[in-house]
Amino acid sequence: MTLWLIFAVMTGAAVLAVLWPLRTGAALAGADERQADLAVYRDQLDEIERDRSAGLIGAREGEAARTEIARRMLRAADEGRGTVATASDRRRRIAAVVALVGVPAIAGGLYVGLGSPDLPGQPLSARLSADPATADIAVLVRRVESHLEANPDDGRGYEVVAPIYYRVGRLEDAVRAWETAIRLLGPSAPRETGLGEAETALAGGVVTADAQKAFERALALDPTSVKANYYLGLGAAQDGRRQDAIDRWSRLVAGAPADAPWLPMVKAALDRLASTDAEAPAGQPPAATPPAGAPPAAAGASAPPAPGPDAADVANAAAMTPEQRAAMVRGMVERLATRLQANGDDLEGWLRLVRAWNVLGEPEKAKAAAGDARRAFTADPAATQRIDALTQELGLGS
Amino acid sequence: MIPETGHYALVLALAVALLQTVLPIWGARANDAALMRVGPTLAVAFAGFVSLSFAALVAAYVQSDFSVLNVYQNSHSDMPLLYKVTSTWGNHEGSMLLWVLVLALFGAMVALFGTNLPARLKANVLGVQGSIGVAFLLFILLTSNPFLRVSPAPVEGQDLNPILQDIGLAVHPPLLYLGYVGFSITFAFAVAALLDGRIDAAWARWVRPWALAAWAFLTVGIAMGSYWAYYELGWGGWWFWDPVENASLMPWFAGTALIHSAVVMEKRDALKVWTVLLAILAFSLSLLGTFLVRSGVLTSVHAFATDPRRGVFILAILVAFIGGSLFLFALRAPLLRQGGIFAPVSREGALVLNNLLLTAAAAAVFVGTLYPLALEAWNGAKITVGPPYFNLTVGALMLPVVAVMPFGPLLAWKRGDIAGVAQRLMLACGLAIVIGLGVAYAEHGGPALAPVGVGLAAFVMLGAVADLAERAGVGRVPAATAWARLRGLPRAAFGTALAHAGIGICLLGIVAETSWSSERIAGIQPGGTISVGRYELTLERMEPRTGPNYRDVAGVFRIREGGVERGTVTSSKRLFLARNMPTTEAGIRTFGFGQLYVSLGDELANGGIGIRAYWKPLVTLIWLGAVVMALGGVLSLSDRRLRVGAPRPAKARRVPAPSPAE
């Protein structure tokens, strides 16, 4: 509202700039032409006089120059274009109408086409100090970052920001943040699993030697860590130690409370691993959970990954070249997209799809998926909000 | 709110500029006082809205409001405040807004200070000025809008190109634009006169202050750009004949010719058609420069981004204004009455020669700059016209200009006495020859042309002094009288002398730099020493440092001259973090008018570093000379007779006296 008021005042000022000088009885802006010309010539005469008295020009040359200027003066006086006609009321009215109609029409019309009146200004300092409840994740991250710049020894800060980095795909930063947190706060099971998870995602889903060590350290601190066990099993499967993987995952399933939310997922992974037994050539290393399929880590440090690629895919993928693996990942994402097109009420699926396209470097498809998701959940404000939050986080807006 | 207010102000400025184009010119045609009165208020309103818009963009930059796309793309919250402000115009959109801002401010100045201009001329001038505003505002709003928004806003910007993160960005573009766009006023005066179909000696008087102001700004703007490139790019060169530099040099040549031919027109009512043509050309070349830089036809540090739509749009503006004004010129010029006559040897004759050579130089630069583009468009061949071409052509054309320069001011109007003038310059000429011979003796073995150049530079400087002495009557009248006369000389006389002396100073710097620079390129270890010129540089240490948005490694060198300690100089390699882009910050120490210049190269495998060191004698004179030239222009501008709006008619208010006693 204030904005439109400001616009109105500005428009008024512009119109006034035309109407004010049009009022009757105003003085003419600018000099009478004959007077203006004559003043210049008079000044030139003075100058010649000065030059002559300084001896710069002789008396005869001075006289010739005087004559020349005098001739110009006569001509200027002669030409009789001294006076300016008075104003006509008709023209004045036309000009006034043009200003009154034209200025708001042109300015308003163009602005409506070009402007974004509903977007407030967003100075960075104000955004950083805004209420955390309303700020977007990127701003929060940024705020923690500037805090950490000032207090580089605040391990808690790194611990808070690390999972967020992981979630938004800044994997290198996530690894660094976990490492710093461990250095400053000392090791703990969630920190070590977080580090291992980030390293795994950074390696394209392969549980690297470093990641493996991290999970083992976590397990030493907390033998019941579900995540560490799951990833160590995954690593074993990738290394071709299938039996080891099956053992680990089976123990996990056996020791789980019946209502554990991750239980069906691990079971499924286990089944798939067991069922590929026959088909897959022994010793074939499985692989890549792409970051796209990576679990929403912030949900809880001990939650195992959401169902990603099935174990058969994983098993096959490890033997592939990077190109083939990328094609497989893409295939999975496309299958997910097809499934959601057919049956659109899986919110988590949609969110994963959006994230997956984004990670695959296809922001357009991610945006399209987000749009489809919004349409699928138009009636569900909570779901819409989560979709919006995700697009915001991934920078897919606009 | 701030960005949207700025956006609306810009849109409103377009509406105002449209009215400013239509109403005053209509008024002038209809001889309607009321309509003509609208011109000045609209010009002021136009300047007000554009200023508001510009201020809003600056505010968005200062606040790091990344919801503005332009800010996001060209700023970073870690940048120091100064660079946040300057990055407003360190990009295509913002720099075009600055362009229009300068245009609007010049228009407002004509409106406010031109109270003594004939009403009809003033109305037409403001109308033409408004039409330029319309064209460029449309360009900005439709192809280069700095107020486009992003939602949601990113949290960090992409940073300004590190090369531009320098105080030079605060100085060079605004000054250059004041020069470029300043010629829009002389253009508007020329077109206004053509529209009205009448032009006389008084017109030249009114145009001269604007031409002088624009010329002075352009001179300093070019010089500052040259110095900036010299210290920032780290190659030690001060002029590269880069197409963008050429684009600013062409209007400078035309503008220099214009301020001289306007004198002839004012004093003698001659060269009218030519002066009008020059006024059109100076601005046309400014527009051409804008086109070359902004359309992406050229790749250079100035080409922020390329977008074919922009090129086509600017080309259309270029064609409309240059074509339109030249058409009008062809239509009306034959109707202008011819003025005074003069002998070939006369002040007018000398100025005509000056004009011919300057425009020829502008044409040579024009050909050299555009020939590669034209050739590529024609048969696809890619060529470069490099420094040798420009040095040869411009050098050969400027040599006679410089040699004849001391004669000009001493020649009489209408019919001069060349022998008499030569006699008066005898002393200056003799001294210059002695200096040249002295240099040849002291520096024998150096470039053969260097003593000639120094002698010529000395001749120009001494000639400027001789001109003043002659006017004061030194040697003809008693010393006390001469002193009194000297003090009584109009400031314009001092301005001329100063500007001409500035050319001499600049020439001296150029000759010394090109003839006697020494250069050393070497790889050295910490503790190692190299010598360049009379100096010995010892690399004391390499130290890492951290800036607000960069980290750098600085080499600290101790300077010795013949065993005597002369302080230290620091040169660094800087890495800007946001773009991960390295720059070289040259270390420069000034001794007298010369400079010691050190820049760091790559680190070597053996722990040393490659360095490039120069000793450049008298190099600062190149830029000081330009500043002196511009000061001459300013001094002329401050002359009572030329002061904007002078001569004052009887009804004009007196300037309030400083003492309350009056």
Place this chain on the structure above:
Amino acid sequence: MTRKSRRLLLISCALGVLGIAAGLVLFALSDTIVFFRSPSDIAAQHPAPGTRLRLGGLVKAGSVDRQDGTHVRFVVTDGGADVPVSYVGILPDLFREGQGVVAEGTLEPDGGFRADTVLAKHDEKYMPKEVVEALKKQGVWQEGEGGVPARATPPATPPAVPGPTSSAQ
């Protein structure tokens, strides 16, 4: 002299000066222009040694050999052909392997190129225009790539979250 003859004199003087200027321009142009050539052009046309050229292309990865800090050898390639370049001096800041470069200098009899000037980009986003076109011709460049073939363009629409910050931190 009459007014008319004076004008004639003036105009002929002017024409004389302009004629000299035009002659100067043509002479200088014929003598000083430098052609731009890609490595493939050189391979195909075999310009005479000693010809002044501007050579443009990419700095071949792994080819830069800094001998003593001031003497540098590298190879300029456009995918179709390679030209070895030697240069004495400090390389520009943005000179990197795999990036665009323009070198000005002369061809040696042995097929090498002795550069006296080496130009890289002014900004990490842009590439010398001639180089882009030369690369397009060789098919190394794909339309739509903003940087060099190896590197993706920064997205036109800004990501809300900057990507992983550079490892330089």
